[in-house]
Amino acid sequence: MNSTPLYCEKIFPIFPWDNIDTVLLDMDGTLLDKHFDDYFWEQYLPEHYSLLHDISVDEARGQLLARYHKVKDTLDWADLNFWSRELGMDLQELKLRINHLIGVHPYVIEFLEYCLKNRKKLYLITNAHSSTLSIKLEKTALGPWFDRIVCAEEVGLAKEDPLFWDRLEQQLAFDRTRTLLVDDTEKVLFAAQTHGLAYLLYVARPSSRQRVQYSCNFPSIEYFKELLPR
Incomplete structure (x- = not known):
């Protein structure tokens, strides 16, 4: 869940591309349509959980949302092994059953x-668990575009933690004054801002099924075509 207010005026992105060497890109909601994740966690998993425990889907959803909230902004939230143990269900298998819903946002490629073409270093930086990442990379074939892909579990912290960005900079050796981060979560952008990343961009349309919500604090885009030369 983002902390974005219900309505904000759009701040248009104006970035000096000649001053940017490195582009850090989030995956879910930024490159990929977040509808898959929203549907899985808020509908598909509650349906299976309700059958397992013989309760209504609404009751199952309420129980699960409360459990999600307890580990929000931690590595456990995205850890399929953690949730499989906690819930007594094979979440990787459940995700595979609906992988047809995984899709790349328009204009990403x-x-x-x-x-x-402009010789930028490209890194995929995600909180997604490595098993989820494997499912999505196999479905989308995005992996070869990147110089490196980093899961938060490698760093040992979620992206919402400012210390994550200290560790990531040590791992990748990027210049924070010449780096752009694109993400659909304001808390992540604030953490990167605290670290001193120079260029921050918010994705206002993470899911094709949800309405656009601009950030009041960061420049926003709906689609990546807004960053391409006209």
Whole structure:
């Protein structure tokens, strides 16, 4: 869940591309349509949990949402092994059953092509668990575009923690004054801002099924075509 207010005026992105060497990209909601994740956690998993415990889907959803909230902004939240143990269900298998819902946002490939053409370092930086990452990379074939892919579990902290960005900079050796981060979660952008990342961009349309919500604090885009030359 983002802390974005219900309505904010759009802050248009104006970035000096010649001053940017490195582009850090979130995965879920930024490159990929978050509808898959929203549907899985809020509908599909509650349906199976309700059958397992012989309760209504609404009751199952309420119980699960409360459990999700307890580990929000931690590595456990995205850890399929953690949830499989906690819930007594094989979450990786359940995700595979609906992997047809995994989709790349419009204009993502064009933006990746533009970055590579302009010799930018490209890194995929995600809180997603490695098993979830494998499912999504196999479905989308996005992996080869990146110089490196980093899961938060490698760093040992979730992206919402400012210390995550200290550790990530040590791992990747990027110049924070010449780096752009694109993410659909304001708390992540605030953490990166605390670390001193120079260029921060918010994705206002993480899910194709939800309405656009601009950030009041960061420049926003709906689609990556807004960053491409006209």
